[in-house]
Amino acid sequence: MTVTQSFVDLSTATGTMRCSVVRPTLEGAFPTVIFYSEIFQITTPIARTAAYLAGHGYVVIVPEVFHELNPIGTVLAYDDAGKDKGNKDKFTKPLTDHDTDIEAIVSWLDQQKFCNGSLGSFGVCLGGHLACRSALNPRVQAAACLYATDIHSSTMPAGTKPQTIKQLASISGELMFVWGRQDPHVPLDGRKLLYSTLNDVEANFTWHEFNGQHAFMRDEGERYDPELATLCHRLTLDLFHRTLR
Template sequence: MIIQKHDQDLNTPTGTMRCTVYRPQAEGRFPCIFFYSEIFQQTAPIARSAAIMAGHGFVVVVPEVFHELNPIGTVLGYDDAGKDKGNADKFTKPLEAHDSDTVAMLDYFAQQAYCNGQFGSMGVCLGGHLAYRAALNPRIQASFCLYATDIHSNTIPCNEGNDSFTLTEQIQGELVMVWGKQDPHVPAEGRSKIYQHLLDTERNFTWYEVNGQHAFMRDEGERYDPALALEFYAKAVALFQKNLHKN
């Protein structure tokens, strides 16, 4: 499908959040996917990923995940300075503020004529965690989480007992969890911890571990695996087509 895009600023309890909306040019009402970025915010690879998903008949919303901590439109570089700033932001913003961002998006996009009122979440790296976190909200019907960091380690600040791992039982929608075996950010013991917890809490989930590195979907840099990326875009599309039925 041919797509269009525009920016939409939303009011949240922690300030104005810029969202970029990718959606079909065709008339109609489409399911909505919140696409959470890595720590660098909406880089060119994130924009291309959002466009790919939108072209399959979805409204894809990319929020600036650290809007409180940066001027609107900030994109960090894939370099040491960008990593340092992004990681500092990650360890500054509490999960509760991410929760209120998700609610702001749900409330706004549920009212838009081009959305059918059904929602999913997707993300990479930090965004994989935020997609998982969004799934705690019962309005999120399916989530596709790629190499989600910090779930196993509970290293993103939050109120005591309000970490994503502890609250897993609140997830009602279908989950797909994707991991690279060569990813040092979520080692085997961390993946095993999450997998067992999903089993113990009887969540509806599918689990993939592949021979890939962290950020293997990112189409810049030496970690990119085009064949794996193509495979998992297809799996993401299938998940959302299955769960987000068009009205």
């Protein structure tokens, strides 16, 4: 189905957060998915992925993940300068500020006639971590976490609450993890630690590993693997079709 895009500025505990809202043009109420981006914020590949997902019948909300640390509308380039700035922001913003961001999103979507109340999350790289973390909110019924960084290493500042890996037992929704075996950001030992922890706490999750590099879903740059991306999009849609409808 065709989609329409707009922007909304939400008040959060740490300031104004701009979000892209992509939704079907058809009238009606649809499930909502919060799509967490990489450290570069809402780039053109992220915007295209949001439109792709929305076209399958979802309201997709894409927040500017570092809204406190940048002017509204900031998009970082896929270059060394953008990477350095994005990583600096990642290690500056505490996870608890991301927690309050989702509270603002949930409050907003509950007031929208085009949202039916069902909620999932989806993210890549940093966003994969945030998608997992968002599932600590009981409203999130399912989370698709693609090559999620820093969960295994607990290297992001936690703030006033424990690191994400320490709270996995509190997640009641279904989790899906997707990894590239050639991803240096989440090596085998890190994946083993997270997999073991999920089993120890009896989480409801599925686990997929592929021969791919970090960011193999991003349809820009030399690491893009279209065949793997198509397969992982299908896994994500299957998860949301099953859990949110």
